[in-house]
Amino acid sequence: MLRSALRFAPSRLCNQVGAQRLAATSIRAGFPRFSKSLGSESRSYQTTTPLAHATPLTSEKYPQLKRNPSFKQLTTDDVQHFRTTLPPECLLYAASEQDVHELTGYNTDWMGKYRGQSRLVLRPKTTDQVSAILKYCHDQRLAVVPQGGNTGLVGGSVPVFDEVVVSLDKMNQVRSFDDLSGVLVCDAGCVLESLDNYVAEHNHMMPLDLGAKGSCHIGGNISTNAGGIRYLRYGSLHGSVLGLEVVLPNGTVLNNLSTLRKDSTGYDLKQLFIGAEGTLGIVTGVSITTPPRPVAQTVAVLGVETYEDVQRVFKLARQNLNEILSAYEFWDNPSMDMVLHHAGDNARHPLAQAYPFYVLVETSGFNKEHDDEKMGQFLEIAMEKGHVKDGVLSENASQMATFWYLRETISEAAVKTGPTYKYDVSIPVPQLYNLVLDTRERLTQAGLYKDDKSGYPVKKVTGYGHVGDGNLHLNVIAEEYTAEVSQALEPYVYEWVEGHRGSISAEHGLGLMKAPHLYHSKSEAMIQTMQSVKHMFDPHGIMNPYKFLP
Amino acid sequence: MSSLRVLVGCKRVIDYAVKIRVNAAQTAVETAGVKHSMNPFDEIAVEEAVRLRERATKDSKLPKVDEIIAVSCGPTKAQETLRTALAMGADRAIHVEVDDKVALQPLAVAKLFQAVVQKENPNLVILGKQAIDDDAGQTGQMLAGLLNWPQTTFASEVGVAQDGAMQVSREIDGGLETLSTKVPAVVTTDLRLNEPRYASLPNIMKAKKKPLAKMTPEQLGVDITPRLETLKVIDPPKRQGGKKVESVDELIDKLKNEAGVL
Numbered sequence: 001m002l003r004s005a006l007r008f009a010p011s012r013l014c015n016q017v018g019a020q021r022l023a024a025t026s027i028r029a030g031f032p033r034f035s036k037s038l039g040s041e042s043r044s045y046q047t048t049t050p051l052a053h054a055t056p057l058t059s060e061k062y063p064q065l066k067r068n069p070s071f072k073q074l075t076t077d078d079v080q081h082f083r084t085t086l087p088p089e090c091l092l093y094a095a096s097e098q099d100v101h102e103l104t105g106y107n108t109d110w111m112g113k114y115r116g117q118s119r120l121v122l123r124p125k126t127t128d129q130v131s132a133i134l135k136y137c138h139d140q141r142l143a144v145v146p147q148g149g150n151t152g153l154v155g156g157s158v159p160v161f162d163e164v165v166v167s168l169d170k171m172n173q174v175r176s177f178d179d180l181s182g183v184l185v186c187d188a189g190c191v192l193e194s195l196d197n198y199v200a201e202h203n204h205m206m207p208l209d210l211g212a213k214g215s216c217h218i219g220g221n222i223s224t225n226a227g228g229i230r231y232l233r234y235g236s237l238h239g240s241v242l243g244l245e246v247v248l249p250n251g252t253v254l255n256n257l258s259t260l261r262k263d264s265t266g267y268d269l270k271q272l273f274i275g276a277e278g279t280l281g282i283v284t285g286v287s288i289t290t291p292p293r294p295v296a297q298t299v300a301v302l303g304v305e306t307y308e309d310v311q312r313v314f315k316l317a318r319q320n321l322n323e324i325l326s327a328y329e330f331w332d333n334p335s336m337d338m339v340l341h342h343a344g345d346n347a348r349h350p351l352a353q354a355y356p357f358y359v360l361v362e363t364s365g366f367n368k369e370h371d372d373e374k375m376g377q378f379l380e381i382a383m384e385k386g387h388v389k390d391g392v393l394s395e396n397a398s399q400m401a402t403f404w405y406l407r408e409t410i411s412e413a414a415v416k417t418g419p420t421y422k423y424d425v426s427i428p429v430p431q432l433y434n435l436v437l438d439t440r441e442r443l444t445q446a447g448l449y450k451d452d453k454s455g456y457p458v459k460k461v462t463g464y465g466h467v468g469d470g471n472l473h474l475n476v477i478a479e480e481y482t483a484e485v486s487q488a489l490e491p492y493v494y495e496w497v498e499g500h501r502g503s504i505s506a507e508h509g510l511g512l513m514k515a516p517h518l519y520h521s522k523s524e525a526m527i528q529t530m531q532s533v534k535h536m537f538d539p540h541g542i543m544n545p546y547k548f549l550p
Numbered sequence: 551m552s553s554l555r556v557l558v559g560c561k562r563v564i565d566y567a568v569k570i571r572v573n574a575a576q577t578a579v580e581t582a583g584v585k586h587s588m589n590p591f592d593e594i595a596v597e598e599a600v601r602l603r604e605r606a607t608k609d610s611k612l613p614k615v616d617e618i619i620a621v622s623c624g625p626t627k628a629q630e631t632l633r634t635a636l637a638m639g640a641d642r643a644i645h646v647e648v649d650d651k652v653a654l655q656p657l658a659v660a661k662l663f664q665a666v667v668q669k670e671n672p673n674l675v676i677l678g679k680q681a682i683d684d685d686a687g688q689t690g691q692m693l694a695g696l697l698n699w700p701q702t703t704f705a706s707e708v709g710v711a712q713d714g715a716m717q718v719s720r721e722i723d724g725g726l727e728t729l730s731t732k733v734p735a736v737v738t739t740d741l742r743l744n745e746p747r748y749a750s751l752p753n754i755m756k757a758k759k760k761p762l763a764k765m766t767p768e769q770l771g772v773d774i775t776p777r778l779e780t781l782k783v784i785d786p787p788k789r790q791g792g793k794k795v796e797s798v799d800e801l802i803d804k805l806k807n808e809a810g811v812l
Contacts, residue, residue, distance in 0.1 A: 295583065300751075350748055379751055392748035395634045396587030397567035399748060 055108050055115040058160050058512070061481075067161045068545055071143040074120055074162060078140065082122060085132060090170065092121040106165045109158050110151055111415055111422075113481070114512060116159030118145070123170045127245060127253060127284045133166060134282065135251025143542045144249075146278035148220025149191065151212035153422050156277045156511030157220065160546045168219050171284060174198055175257075182290045183242060183259040188219025188283045204290040207234040211408045219283045225275030227507030229407075232468040233326045233364070234291060237274050244270040245285030249538045257287045272533065277509050278544040280537040294326070294364035296371050299400045300379060302391035303355035304330075307433040309387040310357050314429075314467050316387070317361055320378035324371050326364035331464030332357055332436065334452060335410045335475075338460065342413035347405055350392045359388075359467075360407050410464050414475045418459055421476040421485065423493050427502035429470045435496055436463035436474055439489070443476070446488045457485055471506040494520040512547045519550060553614040554710065554733070556599040557672035558640065559663065560622045561589040562631040563683040572783050578653075579683075579783065588631045590746075591678025593638075594739040596620065597746040598708060599676055600639035613712050617641050619670055623662050625650040629762060636757035637749035643762040644670075648774065658767075658774035660692035665770035667697060672734075673714070679704050679738040690738035700731040704740040 059065060072078075079093050094100045100107070100117060107116045124130045137144050143163040150157045159165060168189035175185040182204045186195060193213040196206045208221060210228030220226075222244070225237055234240065243258035256270055273283055304310050310330050317325055333356055340347060361378075365371040375393070382388040394400040414420045427435060440461045443449035449458035458478050465472040474493065478485050494504050498520040505514050505521070518527060530549055534541075564570060565585040573580045588596075596618075603615035620635035622628040623646040632643035646662050648654055667675060680687035694701030702708075702718035706726070709717040714733040719726050721740060749757075767774045795801045806812045 296585075302751075348745075352750070376754075380755060383751055383755070388751070391751040393751060393754055395637075395749055397565045397585055401567065 055112040058114045058116055058155070058158075061114075065160060065546060068143070068541070070141060070540070071163075071542065071545070072141045074142065074164065078136075078142065079120060081136060082120070082133070085136075086122065086124065086129060090123045090125060090129070092123070094119045103165075106147065106150070106167060107158055109153075109155055111153065111420065113419075114155035114158050114160075116145070117162050118159040118165050119162065121165040121167055123167045125170045127171075127247065130166065130171075130247045130282055130284050131251045131253050134247050134249055137164060137542055138249045138251065138540060141540055141542060143545050145544055146223070146282045148189065148217030148223070149212065149215040151216045152220070152224065152511060153424065153508045154505070154511030154513040156224065156509055156544065156547055160512060163545065166282060168217060168282070168284070171219075175285065177202060178259065181259065181261070182292065183287060184290050185257055185259065185285065185287045186218065188222070188245075188286055189217050190219075190286075192216050192218055192221060199290045200293060203293050205293040206230075206290055207240040207288070208237065211411050218286050218288070222274050222283055222286060223276060223278050224509040225507070227466070227469065227471065229327050229329065229466065231466060231471075231507075232328060237288075238271055240289050241270060241274060241286065242289055243287035244273055244283055246270075246273050246281045246283050248281040249540070249543050253284075254281070255285075257285050259287055261289065275509065277511065277548050279534060279548045280543065282543075292366075295366050296368040297326075297362060297364045297400060298371060298375050299394045299403045300361045300375065300391055301350045301403045301406065302359040302361065302379075302382070302388045303351045303353075304357040304359055304387065305355060305389060307357060310359055310433075310467060311429060312385075312387045313359055313361075313382050316382050316385075317378060320381065321361070321363055321374055324363040324365040324374060325361070327360065327362035327466075328468040329360040329407050329465070330357055330467045331407060331410055332433075332462055334460050334462040335413075335464045336406065338413040338417055338462065338477075339406055339409045342416050343405070343409060347402060347409075350403060350406070351390045353390070355389060358406075360403060362404075407464070410462070411473070411475075414460075414462065414477055418477045418479060419481045421478065421481075421489055422508070423472075423474040423476075423489075423504075424506050424508040425472055425474065425493070425497045425502050425504055426470050426506035427472055427497060427500050429467060431500050432465070432467065432470065432472050433463055435472060435493070435500075436461060438496060439474060439476065439493065442492060443485075443488055448485060448488055457482060469506070491517060491520070497521075510548050515547050516550050552712070553616045554602065554674050555617050555619070555670070555672040556602065556615055556674045556676060557619045557621060557663075557667060557670060558592070558595045558599050558635065559659075559675075559677040559689070560592045560596065560620050560628075560631050560635045561678070561681045561683075562586050562622060562624050562628045563589045563681055566590055566682050572785050576782050576784060577780065586627065586631075588634050589678050589681045589683075591680060591682070591739050591741070592635075593746040594741070594743050595676040595678055595737075596635045596638050596640060597744045598705075598737075598739060599674075600747075601744060602708070602710065603639070611712060613710055613714070617672075619644060619672065621646065621663065621666055623648055623654060623659055632762055633754075633757050634749060636760045636762075637754045638747060639753070640760075642760055645762060645764050646770065647764055647766055652774065653776050653780070654774060655776050655778055656686045656688035657692055657777060658772065659689050660696055661772045662767060662770060662774070663689070663693050664696040665772050666765075667693075669770075674710070674733050675699075675736045676708075677736065677738050679740055690736050694736040697734075697736070699734050699736050701736045701738070702729050702731060703738040705737050706740050706742045708737055708743065 082091055094103050103121055106121045107118055122133055145159045145163045145165050147157045147165050147167045171187035171189035173187050177184050179202055208228045209230045243256045245257050246254045314328055317328055333354055363371050363375055443458050449456050452460050460477040462475045494517045497504050503521045504517055565587045568585050571580045599618045606612040606614050618640040620632050620640040620643045622632050629645055636643055677690040704720045705718045706721050707719035716731050718729045
């Protein structure tokens with residue numbers, strides 16, 4: 001048995017990747033022998049420093065950003081205060097300039113785009129400790145950055161200057177789970193994948209799933225109103241979150257960990273904190289409803305000639321798969337090239353030849369025969385009509401995982417290919433891919449890019465995303481982050497999106513990157529109202545400053 | 551010999567990505583409501599048969615593959631597994647239907663295959679070296695013995711010449727071993743023989759129309775009564791989680807008093 005297991009492992013690398021996805025989304029977790037690869041796969045999201053390109057200081061990269069002088073500079077008295085009020089393992093302090101590098105993981109985002117200079121990281125274990133920390137910072141005017149798994153893409157979870165980092169990574173306990181209603185109550189620092197594995201034991205699953213699941217925290221998901229690949233079927237966190245426990249900047253704890261599905265009393269305050277990116281307070285506890293875990297899943301990857309066909313196939317999928325359709329994703333051929341190059345032996349092209357577009361369709365249900373029949377019928381119609389040229393259908397769980405790997409690795413593969421400008425936008429579905437084409441055209445005319453050829457400042461312009469949700473990820477992969485490329489892209493991309501009545505952030509939030517561009521998506525009156533809300537909760541503006549609002 | 555008739559075995563097993571559980575009665579692993587798929591080694595067997603055919607279409611010096619027949623012994627749902635084999639490129643399938651409750655053991659399977667071989671007259675049988683559910687790894691060898699054919703087990707490379715001469719490489723400790731034999735023969739597949747293809751949509755559709763014949767052990771005149779009795783099935787002992795210690799003294803203390811190794 002041991003011998004066969006040993007022989008089984010090496011040439012089946014692709015399935016190790018598979019096991020990772022399985023652990024999160026499919027019926028059972030992978031074999032224990034995969035746990036090692038599972039770990040390393042997840043860790044890649046936490047890798048913050050070993051990127052090929054060193055991360056410049058945010059304050060140097062964006063000289064127009066000025067430290068708010070009303071914030072106090074951290075003193076040794078402050079550090080002493082925290083030392084006496086918190087257990088020693090909850091505090092990381094860089095006493096000198098030289099030691100700051102020890103906090104790199106907390107100061108730098110995983111893409112290597114933003115780097116702050118915080119000297120103090122606090123890792124509370126309880127809500128009371130969070131409350132005491134915020135009360136002190138509020139009284140002392142110390143600026144604070146709440147941090148979860150630090151997998152954000154817009155620089156929202158790392159300090160800009162010397163803000164104190166409050167990391168929730170030590171608050172990672174499940175508080176309760178109700179088998180009947182499927183309501184889970186847990187700490188905000190729980191890793192999404194661990195929660196998914198936890199509720200899997202009770203045949204439930206988390207209502208959201210995204211590429212960074214192995215590192216991201218549920219609190220961060222809620223604070224950024226994360227979307228992901230289950231959005232199509234299970235909807236927004238605004239619906240699935242039933243209650244929150246939030247610590248306000250002055251230390252007040254708003255405890256509303258309700259497990260009620262229906263409640264029409266008073267203002268629904270929790271909604272304000274969903275997607276507030278830590279600017280109104282820190283989410284410390286979460287009550288969330290989890291749907292029953294599907295027992296039968298199938299994944300197909302289809303080769304499609306045009307973006308119009310991607311839409312036609314989507315319509316067919318909706319009509320024919322209906323309630324079992326759980327994901328409809330697309331990506332273009334440059335994205336596929338990047339993934340295959342990055343994956344090496346971990347993946348191969350699923351189809352006999354390359355196509356301009358690929359579509360991944362997933363069904364999730366509770367009766368395999370019923371689901372298979374529907375899927376078969378849908379695929380037959382799509383092929384007959386000629387909208388799908390070729391495709392593959394998963395025959396087993398590891399193939400399912402390998403197909404998902406192709407879609408889920410795009411983001412990581414882009415970052416490994418080079419410094420990446422990432423835009424996550426909502427656009428009405430018919431115009432979705434035009435943004436990629438127009439951006440390519442603009443960069444080509446500016447002499448910055450030509451047909452994915454080397455020797456230009458921009459290597460690749462790729463598009464992929466959640467067609468079903470009208471959500472496009474535009475990735476522009478450059479040789480290095482330069483002002484020239486930035487200026488060609490911004491505000492161009494935002495203006496384009498505004499012109500097509502889209503949103504400049506569909507699921508990644510605003511952070512530091514998109515805060516100044518909010519007016520492309522929201523009116524003056526709305527932004528003013530948001531600013532008043534912010535001022536009411538956080539009169540000194542200490543919570544995650546410089547971000548979110550213009 | 552101028553052409554090949556290939557017979558491949560396809561067992562339906564619990565999907566290898568599924569975490570298996572022992573049933574409450576401790577008599578077997580739980581199979582109800584668990585995802586099943588083709589034994590990975592059998593997928594490799596099907597793939598190899600299809601590749602032998604593809605190679606012959608490119609190189610006229612190689613023997614043509616007249617027919618690829620996929621065979622599965624098991625419950626009705628084994629037909630799904632056979633459809634997968636047909637979608638990968640097998641021409642037709644034979645399902646030897648055996649009730650779900652009957653434990654099918656390697657000797658019985660080898661005898662069923664022997665009967666099918668005598669009926670269908672293939673000159674090459676490719677089987678997985680083992681099935682990942684019971685890990686017995688015996689069927690191929692028993693079948694070769696029953697047929698009195700040569701066997702090349704754990705193949706990592708298979709070549710067949712026009713005159714039926716075969717060269718088969720196997721991974722052994724310290725290197726590769728190459729065996730020469732002649733068809734008719736039994737080959738069992740190892741992992742590195744090939745990487746099975748995905749079933750493409752057009753082929754999945756074509757597979758639905760390919761013939762699938764049903765037989766029973768009685769029709770084949772084979773007694774499948776189990777010869778071995780399973781007394782009990784239990785989980786391996788749970789691994790104890792590691793612990794962090796605060797100091798060297800604590801470590802030494804734990805090594806002495808808890809682990810008892812000092």
